[in-house]
Amino acid sequence: MNLGVEAAKALIGRFSDGEVRVEIQHNVRGKDVYVVQSTCPPVNENLVELLVMIDALKRASARCINVVIPYYAYGRKDQKDKPRVSITARLVADLLTVAGAHRIITVNLHADQIQGFFNIPVEHLFGTRVLLDAIRKDIRGDEVIVAPDAGGVSRARAFASRLNVDLAIMDSRYQNDVRHSFIVGDVSGRRVIILDDMVDTARTLLRAVEGAEAAGAASIVACVVHPVLSGNAVEKLASSALQALTVTDTVPLSQEATGCEKIRVVSIAPMLAEAIRRVHLEESVSSLFSG
Known part of the structure; x- marks a missing residue:
């Protein structure tokens, strides 16, 4: 609504055993796509759903897949503070990148250093x-x-x-x-x-x-x-x-x-909409970075 653009349709469901099923019902070949998905509870369901959606867009030949994640899950473990623990913030970053994301737009990461876990651009906005x-x-x-x-x-x-x-x-x-x-x-x-x-x-x-x-x-x-x-x-x-x-x-x-x-x-919708608009028009987003 804030951008004046109609959301594309997608079929998102589950197979009988609970596996995520995604079918993009819109032609995205050669287009810039913005996927908005907060990895909030149920965290694992929403995260896997997002990964499958990114993969579906990649295989549908989208030109650029921009992933908008208002809440970045697993961000609390951003360093190895104890023996034999996982750095889950890095793990999620790797999963998103391997799935096919070209850019991340997110809000208030638990630690600023998480941006460095990505090898793709990260627009870190402040709610x-x-x-x-x-x-x-x-x-x-x-x-x-x-x-x-x-x-x-x-x-x-x-x-x-x-x-x-x-x-x-x-x-x-x-x-x-x-x-x-x-x-x-x-x-x-x-x-x-x-x-x-x-x-x-x-x-x-x-x-x-x-x-x-x-x-x-x-x-x-x-x-x-x-x-x-x-x-x-x-x-x-x-x-x-x-x-x-x-x-x-x-x-x-x-x-x-x-x-x-x-x-x-x-609502953070106006801020996210402005960030998406600036990214799409290749304008500076730096003024939205200050908290």
Whole structure:
């Protein structure tokens, strides 16, 4: 709708044994194709479906296969931090490339280094731009952006800089096998905005909420790009001190999450549409890279 282009038809189904079946019902020979598929839960089903679709397009002689992945699954394992573990972020990158993808367009990878796992162009967009626009009108001046862990500091710093507000950092560490969490920075009597790239089980987010509450925050809200919200995450968030959670639609919300009054969804569709338009017209996409 944002591009004014009608989506091509495709038959996507399953054989009786559960194998994925894909049939492209549109002539794509010699054309630039954009496949939009978020590898959200059910992760393995959606990932294999995407791979089979790419293969079908390749064998149908598509000129360029651009794969738009709003949520990149298996991105949390981007390094070998323990013996005998898989680097799944690299594995998925290899699978997409071997299947026939020519370009990846994705939103908020769990780690920037994942771009380097590909030997094809990667357009890494930031959903935090959409979240920034959504909350800018509510900024009063007493806010402080909180990074829930060390990995999110650069993201939170850029967010705070664009809003011209202060930054604080959640520090969690184990002492005598007990996790202790406290906030580095002044949040007392202020409106705390916790920023993260994803919320899955909500453990990290809730630790930040509890830390902000203990430090005397006047109110606590959160902005998260990918609302995976697995298990009983929605229930835990609903009963917490968190007043509001703003997320994007990179991952479709469950029925339970949709019914939660604390959760607000903003769409990344206009940003993705602009990225696709610029890629197709061979224009610069760099202005969409800043978070």
